[in-house]
Amino acid sequence: xxxxxxxxxxxxxxxxxxxxxxxxxxxxxxxxxxxxxxxxxxxxxxxxxxxxxxxxxxxxxxxxxxxxxxxxxxxxxxxxxxxxxxxxxxxxxxxxxxxxxxxxxxxxxxxxxxxx
Numbered sequence: 196x197x198x199x200x201x202x203x204x205x206x207x208x209x210x211x212x213x214x215x216x217x218x219x220x221x222x223x224x225x226x227x228x229x230x231x232x233x234x235x236x237x238x239x240x241x242x243x244x245x246x247x248x249x250x251x252x253x254x255x256x257x258x259x260x261x262x263x264x265x266x267x268x269x270x271x272x273x274x275x276x277x278x279x280x281x282x283x284x285x286x287x288x289x290x291x292x293x294x295x296x297x298x299x300x301x302x303x304x305x306x307x308x309x310x311x
């Protein structure tokens with residue numbers, strides 16, 4: 196499972212996937228609260244490792260972001276995540292957009308008929 200999540204993180208569609216999952220009503224609210232909780236931790240002035248420590252101060256923030264994404268994608272319902280990754284199935288019909296309809300008679304013209 197971790198290998199699959201790391202593969203997802205390397206894809207450029209991860210932010211789009213996260214946004215779609217956050218907007219999907221089928222994903223439970225408790226799962227959606229994982230990412231805002233991680234953002235609150237990043238903004239909160241108290242850290243596990245203070246930011247004053249040269250390298251370790253920033254590493255904990257990066258680890259919180261990575262683990263929150265992994266936990267969010269891991270706890271979201273699998274079928275919903277896979278639906279957003281794959282896109283609509285071939286059997287699903289896309290929604291038609293209602294555009295203007297031009298009524299009248301139509302003819303197919305050959306190249307010779309167009310020239311004259």
